[in-house]
Structure formats: C-alpha cells, structure tokens
Amino acid sequence: MGAPTTTAAPIPTQQTRTAGKEYGNGSRVIVALEGAWAAIQARHPDVPNVLMITGTGSTGLSVKWGHFGESRWTVEGQGGTHELFAGGELLSLGGRATMKTLLHEAAHALAAVRNIKDTSSGKRYHNMRFVKIAKSLGLVAPATPDSIRGWSACTIPDETATTYAEAIEALDTAQLPYVYDPYVAYHYGGNQPTPDPDPEGNGNGEQGGTAGTGTGGEGGTDGGEGPDPRHPGKPGPTRFLIICACIEMENDGTTPKLDKKTGQPKPGRAIQISRKSWHSGTTEEAEGGLMCGKCREFFRKADPDA
Incomplete structure (x- = not known):
C-alpha cells in the first residue's frame, strides 16, 4: 500500500474546563x-x-x-x-x-x-x-x-x-x-466513560478513556454504514420471516435466482416464526439462536425492524 499517509493538520488539544464553561470540543x-x-x-x-x-x-x-x-x-x-x-x-x-x-x-x-x-x-x-x-x-x-x-x-x-x-x-x-x-x-467494544472527578466544573475535567478498537456491522441509509438495527420497545407483528445466508439458485445450480421486484438474490430458505419462539432461543452469540445446517449461518430477521 506504500508509505504511511499523514493527516493534514494537527488536532487541537483537549481544553481545560472552567466554572460556567463547556469543553467546546x-x-x-x-x-x-x-x-x-x-x-x-x-x-x-x-x-x-x-x-x-x-x-x-x-x-x-x-x-x-x-x-x-x-x-x-x-x-x-x-x-x-x-x-x-x-x-x-x-x-x-x-x-x-x-x-x-x-x-x-x-x-x-x-x-x-x-x-x-x-x-x-x-x-x-x-x-x-x-x-x-x-x-x-x-x-x-x-x-x-x-x-x-x-x-x-x-x-x-x-x-x-x-x-x-x-x-x-x-x-x-x-x-x-x-x-x-x-x-x-x-x-x-465501544468506550466505557471515565467518571468526571470534577462534575461541577471547578477545576480540570478529565477526558474519557482511550477509545476501543471494535468494529460494527454495516448498513444504514444513504449508502451509509452502521450496525444491525436495534428493535423498538413496542412489540411488532406476532410472526415474521427469518432467513439464513442460503441463496436460491436457477435450474443450472450456479446462477442465483433474482427477486423480480428488487433484482437481488432470493433467499434460499425463508421461515415464518413466532416472536415468542424466536426470542426464547436467543443466546449471547445470536438473536434467535437458530443455525442453518446447510450454510452454517444463524438465521436473522428478513426485516430487521420486525
């Protein structure tokens, strides 16, 4: 990739907070x-x-x-x-x-x-x-x-x-x-904030700890990037569709079958499941906890907001 690339300008240092003033960062x-x-x-x-x-x-x-x-x-x-x-x-x-x-x-x-x-x-x-x-x-x-x-x-x-x-x-x-x-x-793996030893702002406030190095999933809107959506507190539909990483193929066995509306590959396996059954199987490793025996990937909601 070549020699390391430098930044264009130095980043201003952390300002000291004084009484009645914000950090201004x-x-x-x-x-x-x-x-x-x-x-x-x-x-x-x-x-x-x-x-x-x-x-x-x-x-x-x-x-x-x-x-x-x-x-x-x-x-x-x-x-x-x-x-x-x-x-x-x-x-x-x-x-x-x-x-x-x-x-x-x-x-x-x-x-x-x-x-x-x-x-x-x-x-x-x-x-x-x-x-x-x-x-x-x-x-x-x-x-x-x-x-x-x-x-x-x-x-x-x-x-x-x-x-x-x-x-x-x-x-x-x-x-x-x-x-x-x-x-x-x-x-x-995001930061856990370091408590401010001077919450009233009468002395030197302390900045949070050094940021972590974790990475998120992708997605979002505007071609943007973000982790998998969180789900709202209010309940959604009683049943919803879940899919794995399998893709439906044409008769030749090598060409992905495309959805006529979206033009995207059609899921190879799509299953309706009740919300209760889905959440009862959730583990620390994956929401729902259901793994496909073919692609060896966990099932996920077809509609992330369901």
Missing part, C-alpha cells in the same frame, strides 16, 4: 475527521471534498456509523458540496474503526463523482460496483453478501491500517469526545 472532532479524510484524499485524489458533520447516529431503532450525502450543502457562489456524517458513537470505537467507516463513505463519494450506481433498495443494498471501489481504497469485501445490505460489510485489513497508521494514531491519541451508547459498548 466540537471543532476538535471536525478537525480530526477532516484530517483523516485528507489522508484518504492524499492517496486517492479523486475522492471529493466534503463538508464534515457529526452528531449522534442513534435513531432509537438503529445506530449509524456514517453516511455520504451527495451535494446536500450549498456554498454561496460555488454551488453544492457533499456531506460526510460520522456518528458520535463511531468515535467511541477508536481510530481504526473510524478510518474504516471513512473509507467506506469515500467509496460512496467516488461512486457519486463517477456517476456509478453502487447501491439499490433505498440505498441499503451495496452491490458489486461498490465492492470494486471499496477494494481500490484498501477495504476487503465480505465472503458473502447480506440479503438486505449486500456487500456493505467491508473490513479494513492490517495492510491498509498500516498505510493510515498516522491518521489512526492521531484519532486515538486526540481522545475525542464521543457519544456513549450501552448497545454499542456491549456489542461492538
């Missing part, structure tokens, strides 16, 4: 993310400039690591510019996970400027065009596609992490503010 987050994005652009000049924003990625039903929005902002006299969102929950996972998400969104950005349709089904299903671009940026595609998110779950290999080692280290050592989410912390 929003700019630190943006500068850090912009520096990491600049490191990607240094190696891939076709990656466009973006307007970097952050905030909570939680909607109650899901957590979004990030998304790319084409020409969402207007710069007076210059026209539209793209949006790049990085969720505060993502920052709790550490520099490597953050860089992975930025590379994921950079793939969407390149698809936009090249006029390539890299997603379908409401921008949720990531197709092989996305995979091709993601690979060119140093990501590794999953072994098999997810029935809903397709090839979204790309990972960052050690070689690519080494290439961006300085940018990743800058994100980690900056100890950026993050959004603590118990769901993310439990399932993906």
Whole structure:
C-alpha cells in the first residue's frame, strides 16, 4: 500500500474546563475527521471534498456509523458540496474503526463523482460496483453478501491500517469526545466513560478513556454504514420471516435466482416464526439462536425492524 499517509493538520488539544464553561470540543472532532479524510484524499485524489458533520447516529431503532450525502450543502457562489456524517458513537470505537467507516463513505463519494450506481433498495443494498471501489481504497469485501445490505460489510485489513497508521494514531491519541451508547459498548467494544472527578466544573475535567478498537456491522441509509438495527420497545407483528445466508439458485445450480421486484438474490430458505419462539432461543452469540445446517449461518430477521 506504500508509505504511511499523514493527516493534514494537527488536532487541537483537549481544553481545560472552567466554572460556567463547556469543553467546546466540537471543532476538535471536525478537525480530526477532516484530517483523516485528507489522508484518504492524499492517496486517492479523486475522492471529493466534503463538508464534515457529526452528531449522534442513534435513531432509537438503529445506530449509524456514517453516511455520504451527495451535494446536500450549498456554498454561496460555488454551488453544492457533499456531506460526510460520522456518528458520535463511531468515535467511541477508536481510530481504526473510524478510518474504516471513512473509507467506506469515500467509496460512496467516488461512486457519486463517477456517476456509478453502487447501491439499490433505498440505498441499503451495496452491490458489486461498490465492492470494486471499496477494494481500490484498501477495504476487503465480505465472503458473502447480506440479503438486505449486500456487500456493505467491508473490513479494513492490517495492510491498509498500516498505510493510515498516522491518521489512526492521531484519532486515538486526540481522545475525542464521543457519544456513549450501552448497545454499542456491549456489542461492538465501544468506550466505557471515565467518571468526571470534577462534575461541577471547578477545576480540570478529565477526558474519557482511550477509545476501543471494535468494529460494527454495516448498513444504514444513504449508502451509509452502521450496525444491525436495534428493535423498538413496542412489540411488532406476532410472526415474521427469518432467513439464513442460503441463496436460491436457477435450474443450472450456479446462477442465483433474482427477486423480480428488487433484482437481488432470493433467499434460499425463508421461515415464518413466532416472536415468542424466536426470542426464547436467543443466546449471547445470536438473536434467535437458530443455525442453518446447510450454510452454517444463524438465521436473522428478513426485516430487521420486525
């Protein structure tokens, strides 16, 4: 992958909190993310400039690591510019996970400027065009596609992490503010906040511990990235459909049979199950706890929000 890539600008240091004043660290987050994005652009000049924003990625039903929005902002006299969102929950996972998400969104950005349709089904299903671009940026595609998110779950290999080692280290050592989410912390290894020894703000506040290195699943909207959706507290349908990783094939046995509406591969096995039976089998390893004897993958809800 070549020599390590550096960030564009130093990240401002953590400010000391004084009585009646907040930390004021929003700019630190943006500068850090912009520096990491600049490191990607240094190696891939076709990656466009973006307007970097952050905030909570939680909607109650899901957590979004990030998304790319084409020409969402207007710069007076210059026209539209793209949006790049990085969720505060993502920052709790550490520099490597953050860089992975930025590379994921950079793939969407390149698809936009090249006029390539890299997603379908409401921008949720990531197709092989996305995979091709993601690979060119140093990501590794999953072994098999997810029935809903397709090839979204790309990972960052050690070689690519080494290439961006300085940018990743800058994100980690900056100890950026993050959004603590118990769901993310439990399932993906996010930070556990360090208690503030001076909650009244009369002295030096202490920043949370060093971010973890866990990674989340993929998905979300706008071709974005995020872990599997959380489910709302209110009950959904009594019964719902579950599927595994098996794909239905044509008579030739090698060509996936495509759904006429979505154009995506049809699940090879689809089972109706009651909510009670589903939840009674849930284990620490998987919700539902049902494994397909053929593909050796756990069944999952066909509709994540069911």
